[in-house]
Amino acid sequence: MSGVRVSGGPGAGGGAEQVGGIGAGEGNGGGEDAGGGAGAGAPLDALSGGVGGPAALGPLLATVLDALETGVTRRGGPLPPGRPADLAALVDRALAVEGPDALARLTELLAHGAADPADPFCAAHLHCPPLAVAAAADLAVSALNPSQDSWDQAPAATALETALLAELAALVGYDPARATGVVTSGGTESNLMGLMLARDQKLDGIVELDGLLGLPAGVRPRIFTSRAAHFSVQRAAALLGLGERAVVPVDVDRDLRMDPVALERALAEASWAGHTAVAVVATAGTTDTGAVDPLPAVAELAARYDAWLHVDAAYGGGALLSDRLAPLLDGIERADSVSLDWHKLGWQPAAAGVFLVRHAETYVSLARRAVYLNPADDEQAGYPSLLGLSLRTTRRPDAFKLAVTLRTLGRAGLGRLVDACHDLARSAAEAVRAEPELELHAEPVLTALLFRYRPAGPDSPRSDVDPAAPDPAAPDPAVPDPAVPDPAALDRVNAELRRELLRGGRAVVGRTELPGEGPGRVRLKLTLLNPHTTPAEVAALIGEVVRAGRETWRWVGR
Numbered sequence: 001m002s003g004v005r006v007s008g009g010p011g012a013g014g015g016a017e018q019v020g021g022i023g024a025g026e027g028n029g030g031g032e033d034a035g036g037g038a039g040a041g042a043p044l045d046a047l048s049g050g051v052g053g054p055a056a057l058g059p060l061l062a063t064v065l066d067a068l069e070t071g072v073t074r075r076g077g078p079l080p081p082g083r084p085a086d087l088a089a090l091v092d093r094a095l096a097v098e099g100p101d102a103l104a105r106l107t108e109l110l111a112h113g114a115a116d117p118a119d120p121f122c123a124a125h126l127h128c129p130p131l132a133v134a135a136a137a138d139l140a141v142s143a144l145n146p147s148q149d150s151w152d153q154a155p156a157a158t159a160l161e162t163a164l165l166a167e168l169a170a171l172v173g174y175d176p177a178r179a180t181g182v183v184t185s186g187g188t189e190s191n192l193m194g195l196m197l198a199r200d201q202k203l204d205g206i207v208e209l210d211g212l213l214g215l216p217a218g219v220r221p222r223i224f225t226s227r228a229a230h231f232s233v234q235r236a237a238a239l240l241g242l243g244e245r246a247v248v249p250v251d252v253d254r255d256l257r258m259d260p261v262a263l264e265r266a267l268a269e270a271s272w273a274g275h276t277a278v279a280v281v282a283t284a285g286t287t288d289t290g291a292v293d294p295l296p297a298v299a300e301l302a303a304r305y306d307a308w309l310h311v312d313a314a315y316g317g318g319a320l321l322s323d324r325l326a327p328l329l330d331g332i333e334r335a336d337s338v339s340l341d342w343h344k345l346g347w348q349p350a351a352a353g354v355f356l357v358r359h360a361e362t363y364v365s366l367a368r369r370a371v372y373l374n375p376a377d378d379e380q381a382g383y384p385s386l387l388g389l390s391l392r393t394t395r396r397p398d399a400f401k402l403a404v405t406l407r408t409l410g411r412a413g414l415g416r417l418v419d420a421c422h423d424l425a426r427s428a429a430e431a432v433r434a435e436p437e438l439e440l441h442a443e444p445v446l447t448a449l450l451f452r453y454r455p456a457g458p459d460s461p462r463s464d465v466d467p468a469a470p471d472p473a474a475p476d477p478a479v480p481d482p483a484v485p486d487p488a489a490l491d492r493v494n495a496e497l498r499r500e501l502l503r504g505g506r507a508v509v510g511r512t513e514l515p516g517e518g519p520g521r522v523r524l525k526l527t528l529l530n531p532h533t534t535p536a537e538v539a540a541l542i543g544e545v546v547r548a549g550r551e552t553w554r555w556v557g558r
Contacts, residue, residue, distance in 0.1 A: 071111025081505030173333025285316025295331030318345020487520030
């Protein structure tokens with residue numbers, strides 16, 4: 001497969017006539033000569049493991065690589081043009097055709113219909129383009145299909161995950177001899193595990209065994225986290241039987257960092273009311289701005305009120321790879337548990353989450369024994385089991401691709417990729433600031449930034465102007481200024497221009513809302529996770545946003 005590199009942008013996406021062959025027996029992905037099926041005579045039901053596995057995989061991999069190239073070329077941009085219903089119809093059409101060419105046909109469809117995070121114009125989410133070496137390592141796992149619920153299903157993978165987690169515990173600042181953890185499906189699972197252990201430690205395991213009815217009368221568990229924290233905190237509280245209302249939202253500053261004064265006030269008020277502070281969840285890298293809560297101050301308060309401290313570093317944990325950015329996470333070593341995601345700032349195929357605890361003995365409530373998987377006499381004989389470390393039973397060894405990546409590039413090599421994306425975000429902020437029709441929310445902390453389209457005019461406020469500073473020439477606020485766009489209209493325009501970019505296959509830009517009430521809170525978001533994207537490509541993406549903003553303002557904003 002040749003190195004196809006597309007830049008996206010207007011007109012780059014293929015039209016309907018280019019896509020029509022997928023699923024209809026046309027092009028490389030559909031005809032009898034497409035190279036699909038089992039390849040060079042291998043039976044259709046050949047296995048990927050065993051002595052014959054590599055030989056069966058070889059021609060199939062060639063088919064996949066050819067179909068990927070064809071699909072990417074047909075797409076020609078960051079995502080396919082059209083509306084969701086158009087792509088759904090294309091999928092139905094492809095699924096209606098059966099036969100030995102299904103692998104080629106459907107792989108081409110998948111590539112054509114992807115939002116490709118490797119494209120410079122695909123920059124909406126914490127959805128990284130994986131490293132080729134990590135994807136290749138992941139193929140080995142898929143072919144062998146080990147399962148880490150018992151040693152006799154994954155002997156080498158069991159030892160490898162244990163060694164990798166000790167290495168990552170040291171990276172966080174834990175003592176590897178005392179810490180433990182597990183590879184997870186991502187931040188949502190890791191946050192659930194952290195709050196589950198917090199619940200069981202701080203409520204003496206009562207809820208784990210007897211449910212909420214076992215709690216003494218008047219005991220009301222509380223979890224404290226910022227208003228900018230990930231929604232999985234509320235979801236975890238619901239799943240753990242505490243209820244979403246047990247989560248106390250703590251105010252944030254303009255940069256969406258938790259306010260320690262507000263946290264102290266919330267903890268004190270809960271204490272006065274007789275409530276139990278089960279956990280404080282700090283965020284190291286919010287999904288919108290990459291903001292990092294003041295970890296040392298939060299750790300002090302959690303310790304003062306005897307609350308478990310969990311740090312959600314699913315995004316910001318990648319900063320630990322960078323000498324430049326690692327100081328942002330000073331204090332993380334004081335957390336009782338930590339969530340990391342290497343399928344964000346780690347360039348791994350999903351999933352590659354990690355959950356760590358500072359002290360292994362706090363893991364006790366998760367321990368489980370199933371006699372057909374980890375009998376006690378096996379463990380006494382030296383056969384270890386990871387079953388009691390995970391919420392899952394069957395679990396693929398996602399640690400393998402990360403171990404391969406770390407051994408291939410090392411922390412320094414991955415750190416250079418982190419720094420490249422950070423530099424790219426700072427360059428993007430400069431480009432936004434220089435554009436009169438865009439308004440930057442704040443300087444990027446990691447690799448994400450928020451901004452919005454705002455028609456240019458002499459009265460348009462800029463992000464580098466203090467909105468609290470008095471302006472003696474300011475008009476009477478009681479009199480509407482026709483030169484200043486209506487906040488609700490700005491929200492509509494920014495929401496719609498993003499969809500306009502999606503419909504044209506021109507760009508994938510994120511959308512979010514700032515905390516608070518009322519209109520004027522909608523913002524666009526760039527999350528820059530491709531270390532090979534250039535500042536010129538980001539500037540071109542920003543220019544595309546401005547063009548879409550102008551088009552949309554003419555028919556939505558007025």
